[in-house]
Amino acid sequence: MAAGRTVGSFGIFSPELRAEDPGLRAGLREAAAELEELGFGALWLGGSSGVRHAARLAGATSRIVLATGIANIWFETAAELAAARARLEEAHPGRFLLGLGASHAELVARYERPYTAMARYLDGLDTAAVPVPADRRVLAALGPKMLRLARDRAAGALPYLVNPEYVARARSVLGDGPLLAPEVSVVLESRPDRAREIARGFLPHYLQLPNFQANLRRLGFTDADFADHGSDRMVDSLVVWGPDEVVRDRLAEYLTAGADHLALQIRQERGVRTAPRQEWRRLAGILEPAQ
Template identity: 65%
Template structure:
C-alpha cells in the first residue's frame, strides 16, 4: 500500500526547517539555551526542528515544552539502540501532551556506529512491524525513514510518511522522488556554509564531510550518483563538496536551495556548518539563514 501524505503535515513543516545535533545536547548547562533557541527558531518561521546525532523522543519532548507549533523530529532515532515498544510508548505520551507536533525519524545507522548492525533493510522492516503491533502503535503517517538506497526508499513510501535522506544532491532528490511518488514527504538534510569565499567555504565543508565520506553507506550512495573514489578522498573533491554543501553569496545559496525544491523536495532540513565546530548554538547565523530563506519564499517560482 502507499501511505498518503497528510496535507496538514506538509503545511506544518513548510519549505524549510533546521537540522541540529546541538539542540539535542544533554549538557545540563545548555538546557535553558536549548529551550530559548527552539522558541526563537519557531518565531523565525522555520517549520520543523530536526534533532540529529541519534536523537530520541525525549529530546523532542524537552523542546516541545518551550514551543507551540514547530514540528519536532528525530533525525534520526537509531533503531539499534532503542526498543520499538519503548519508543512507541514515549511517542504516545508526547502525542498526548503535544498533538501533531512530532515526527519519528528512524534510521538503521552504520556498521561502524551501531551495535549488532546487520541486514539494515530487514532490521528496519522488523522494527516497523514492532511499532505497528505495539500497545500504543506509531501510525505510518507519524514516522519517516532515513532512506538512501532504492529498497529503503520504497519502504519509506509504503510504510512511512516519506524519506529524510542525509548527504544528498539535487540529482539524488530527482531520483528519490521518482521512487517515492508524489504521495510521500521528501525532506532531505541539506548542509549550508554561510561563506562566499571559495577556499574558506570548502575547507569548512571538508572538515565536516571527511567523517561521513568514510562511512560505506554514504560512499555507496554517492558512487551510485556517479562520484568516484578520487572524489571521496581528503574530505572530498571540489566537485563533490560543491554538490553536497550549499555555500556562496546569499543569491547563490538561494539558487542552490531552489535546485533541491525544483528536483522534488518538499522540505529542506538545513544543517548550518560553521568554521569552528563546537557545542555552541549558531543562533546569529540561524537568524541570517531565516532572513535568507524568507527572501527565497517570497520569490515567485522558488
C-alpha cells in the same frame, strides 16, 4: 495529518539542540522558540536523537514540528520508542514526527541487514500498545530499497548528504505523495577556499561509511572525488555555500528537483558545538521570500 502538510518548506537540522548538558537546556528552549518565530516549520534534532530531546523543547514552542533526525533503531526497542512517543503525543498532540534510521555497521556492535531490521522495527511500531501511525514517521533512506520502504510504510524519507540530482532520483522512487525532506548542509561563507575548508571539516566522517560511499558512487562520484577529504566537485555538489543570493538559488534547486521540505544544517568550524543562532537568523532572512 500527513507530515508533508505540517512541516512547510524549510526546517532546521541541529545536533546542537539535543545537547545533554543541563546547563544548556534553558538556552536551547529559547533557541527553539526563536526558530519557531523565524518561520521554520520543523526542528530536526540531529545525531542519535530520541523522543526525550523533543520533549524538552515542546513546552517552549507552540506549533513547530519537533522531529528526530534520527532515532537509531538499535538504541531502543520499538515498544519503548512507541510508548515514549505516545506520552509526548498526549501532552503535545500533533507536534512530533519520528525520524528513524538503521545507522551503519561501523557504528553499531550488533548491526544486522538494515532493510530487514527496519521492516521488523516498523512491525513493532505498528503492533505497539499505542501504535505509531505511518504518517507520523519518516525513514533515513538513501538506496532505492529503503526509499520504497519509506514510501510504503512511512510518511516519506529523510535522506542525508545528498544533492539535487539525488532528490530527483528519490522522487521518482517515492512518487508524488510521500514526503521527501533531505538534510542539506549549508556554509554561510562566500570565500571558496574558506567554505570548502569548513565543509572538509565534517565530510571525511561520512565519506568513509559504506552506505554513503555507495550512494555517492551511484551519483557518479569516483575514487578521485573521495581523495583528500573530498574533491572541490564533491564539496560543491553536497554543500550549499556562497553569497546569500547563491545560497537561496542553490536551495531552490532542491525544491525544483522534487523535495517538499529542506532540513537545513548550518555547518560550523570543526570543534564548535554551540547552537549557531546568528547563522539561523541570517538563513531565515535569506529564505524569507520563499517561506
